[in-house]
Amino acid sequence: MTQNTDGQRGPTRRDYVKYGGAVLGGSLLAGCTGNSTTDAESGNESTATEAQTSATETQTETESDTTTSDESAAFTASMSPVGEVALESAPETVFTRLTHHADMAFALGRGNSVNAMHAPDYYDALWNQFVERLPGVSLDWSGLYSSWEPTKEKLYELDSDVHLADPASVHQLGNWSMADIEEVDENISPWFGNSLSARHQEPPEEWADRYEYYGLWEQFEKVAQAFGERERFEALSSVRQSMLDEISGGLPAASERPTVVMVGASNIEQDIYAYTLDNPGFLTAHTRPLGPRDAFDGSVESGEIVDFETLLEADPDVMLFLGGMQPGTSMPDTRSALKSHPVGSTLTAVQNDRLHPQGARYQGPILNLFQIEMTAKQLYPEQFGAWPTYESGPYPEIPEGERMFDRQRVADVINGDL
Known part of the structure; x- marks a missing residue:
């Protein structure tokens, strides 16, 4: 941070990012005003010529300034809890903390611009299970800074063009003050993200009066606007909407839908973490549109540990295993463990072999497309085609012929072929 000799703070990098174009345009225009009209009316030919030239230059520079403003607007967006943010251009380096934001950058063609994320090696391996089906698309998040509990010093070191992360959730960690949050915003680059919309968690007191919740694609639209990628957003949103229209027209009556539970895929014989399927927030952005019947019938909170007796009481028709597609997780071992368990083996879902993998709850738009398709097939094979074991x-x-969205179209959008 620079200081003026009079003790007032000079412009920071954040000031230049937000206001650079407007300041530049204003300074150019400031030199193009004068009494040209009065001089022209006086009959002085030389002065009139100068006035005409000055007017032409003013018009040209005004048009240029308008163009600059239009271009700046392409990188301006507003989102709670930070309000309006204006980037100078599309970011080349993107800090993220949670994977829904990393996936948004990926969807906008900047997956490899991400320089930090939670558990990068784990999620790199998981996301690439899906990326494999997108022709000509690659993604490498391995070895990045693991940013679950980021430090201010590391953020200075990374020097990112934007912090695609929720400052309220960072502040919630307890080792960040409001002054720290503001310092990063002013000296490095702005924050622009929203994470508590995941399941509508309460924000810290300091943020409560400015916090709003967004759906996954509503937030993605705002990120796309800030990145200057409105066209990419609209293309991907169209793919999703076509799939939702197909699902809406094919869902069976509510009474004919299966009862479902979602649990963690690891340590099924030890701690069984159960997750709800229709609560507000983007964690259920792939299950809520499918309207499954909660086998727990609201008796279990999302993330609660349950035992086999609780599972047996619920006796779901279908069991979904969060993280089941992560390469370090074995679905065959999970099935075997359930079939050999004295209580687990009696579950309807186990007896009917309706045990299916899931990806991740903190999904962005690309994972959301795949997870809507896979979950539709897992729950409603007669309506949308069977999901293979x-x-x-x-x-x-x-x-x-059985795909619910066009892989090539999604790959083209990510690669910028619109």
């Missing part, structure tokens, strides 16, 4: 490896190769 998953053993290992990447997302199954669904026959082209």
Whole structure:
């Protein structure tokens, strides 16, 4: 941070990012005013010529300034809790903390611009299970800074063009003050993200009066606007909407839908973490549109540990296993463990082999497309085609005629071929 000799703070990098174009345009225009009209009316030919030239230059520079303003608007967006943010241009380096934001950058063609994220190696491996089905698309998040509990010093070191992360959730960690949050915003680059919309968690007191919740694609639209990628957003949103229209027209009556539970895929014989399917927030952005019946019937909170007796009381028709497609998780071992368990083996879902993998709850738009498709097939095979029994490896190769969205179209959008 620079200081003026009079003790007032000079412009920071954040000031230049937000106001650079406007200041530049204003300074150019400031030199183009004068009494040209009065001089022209006086009959002085030389002065009149100068006035005409000055007027032409003013018009040209005004048009240029308008163009600059239009271009700046392409990188301006507003989102709670930070309000309006204006970037100078599309960011080349993007700090993220949670994977829904990393996936948004990926969807906008900047997956490899991400320089930090939570558990990068784990999620790199998981996301690439899906990326395998997008022709000509690559993604590498391995070895990045693991940013679950980021430090201010590391953020200075990364020197990112934007912090695609929720400052309220960072502040919630307890080792960040409001002054720290503001310092990063002013000296490095702005924050622009919203994470508490995941399941509508309460924000810290300091943020409560400015916090709003967004759906996954509503937030993605705002990020796309800030990145100057409105066209990419609209293309991907159209893909999703077509799939939702198909689902809406094909869902069976509510009374005919299966009862479902979602649990963690790891340590099924030890701690069974249960997750709800229809609560508000983007964690259920792939299950809520499908309207499944909660086998727990609201008796279990999302993230609660349950035992086999609780599972047996719920006795779901279908069990979904969060993280089941992560390469370090074995769905065959999970099935085997349930079938050999004295209580687990009696569950309807186990007896009918309706045990299916899931990806991640903190999904962005690309993972959301795949997870809507896979979950529709897992829950409603008669309506949307059967989901193949998953053993290992990447997302199954669904026959082209049974796919619910166009992989090539999504790949083209990510790669910028619109």
